[in-house]
Amino acid sequence: MSIAVSEKHEISLEIYKFFADYIYNHSGMTYLEKDYYRLETRLRSLVKLFELKSVNEVFDLYQGSVTPDMHAVLINISTNNETYFFRDIVPFKILTEYLIPNIQETKAVGTINVWSAAASTGQEIYSILMSLSEKYPDLLSKMTFEASDISCEALDKAKLGLYNGLDVQRGLPIAQLMKYFEQLSDENWQVKQEFTRKVNFFKFNLLKEEYPKAKYDIIYCRNVLIYQDMPNKQLIVNKLYASMKPGGYLVLGNGESFIGLETKLKRETFNNLTVYRREP
Amino acid sequence: MKVLIVDDSKAIFLMVSQMLEESGHTGVWAEDGQKAFEYLSGNNDIDVILLDWNMPNMNGPEFLEKNLTESFTETPVIMMTTENKPANIKKALSLGAVEYIMKPFTNDILNGKFELVDGLA
C-alpha cells in the first residue's frame, strides 16, 4: 500500500476568506463562500509563482507586508478576463449607426473621446476602432481612444495587440483579420500599429481611482459590473456619470442593467439594446 | 442545418460532424472537391459548405474556381484548413469563400463563424 505523497492539502476556510476579503477590498470583485472553489487553482498557481510549498505559505506571505508586485499578482489571478472581438455584435453596430450620429447632431465641433473602461486584453477597443474605421474613416483623427483595466497582465497583452490563432477567430470576421492584423508567425497575429498607437492604455481601478470630469463621449463598461455588489455598482455608476460629457453615452454588457440603482442617465433603446445617455 | 464537410481526412469529418451535432446540426461528408460537386448536383439540402484546402483530385481553391466560373452553387462556402498565410486566405476570399476557419479551432469558433455568414444564424 502506498499513500499518494503529492496529495494537496485542503485550503482552509480561513485562508479562502482572507484572500476573498483582500480581493473584495481592493477590486470589489466578490467571491462568496459558495464560490471559494473558484479561487482554488488561482491560489495554487501562486505557490509555484513564489516558489513556495503550499497555499499555507502563500497565506503567511500575504499576512506580512504586501509589496506592489504581490498585490498586482493577486489582482491578476482573481480577475476573469474573458472577452472576444465584437462581443454580442449589436454593441458595435450601435456605435456607428446610433451613438456617433447622435453625438454629432448635438455637437458640431470638438473631439470625440472614447473609453473602454474594463478593456481586458483589448478586443473591445480594437473592435470599436475597426467599426469606426469601416464607417467613419475620416473621424478617427478627431477622436481619442482610451482603454483601461485593473489587471496589468491583461493590459500588457492589450497594448501589444498580440493574439493567437484561437483569439483571432473568436468574433472576428476574416475580412477584418486580413485588413487590420499582421501575421507574425504561424500562431501569432498582431493588430496593426496604426491602431495600437491610437489607444492610450492605462491601469485603472473603477472602484478606487479618481475619474476625469465630463471627459468622455462614449464609454464601454461591459461585463465588469456583474462582479460588483450593489453599493459598489452604485458608486461606479455615479463616477461614470460624472466622467461623461453631457450628451455622452454609456454601453453596458448584454444582460447588465441599472435595476435597483439610482442614476440620472436616461435609457435609450436601439436594435433591442439599451444604452444610457447623459442629457445633452 | 445541414453542412457539407469537404475534407480528405475522415478523422476531421468525424470530429467536425460531432461538433455540429452538439449544436443540433448534421454533417455530410465529401472526400474532395470532385465528390462535393457530385453531391451538390444530386442534392439540394446543404445550407453551408466547409471546405478544406489540400485534397487529392480537386482541392479547395480548384473547387472555388470551378464554382465561380460555372456559377454552380450559391451555398455559402467557409474554408476550414491549416493553411493560414494571409496571401492564401485572400486568394480563397477572392474566389468566393465567405469566411475562413483556421485549424485548430473550437466548437465555439465554428458557431461564431456561422453567425457571421448572412442567412445562417
Ligand SMILES: C[S@@+](CC[C@H](N)C(=O)[O-])C[C@H]1O[C@@H](n2cnc3c(N)ncnc32)[C@H](O)[C@@H]1O
Ligand atoms: C469579463 S472582462 C470584460 C472585458 C470586455 N469589457 C468585454 O465585455 O468583453 C472583465 C474585466 O474587468 C476587469 N475588472 C474587474 N474589476 C475591475 C475594477 N475594479 N476596475 C477595473 N477593471 C476591473 C477585469 O480585470 C477584466 O479584465
Ligand SMILES: [Mg+2]
Ligand atoms: Mg486535407
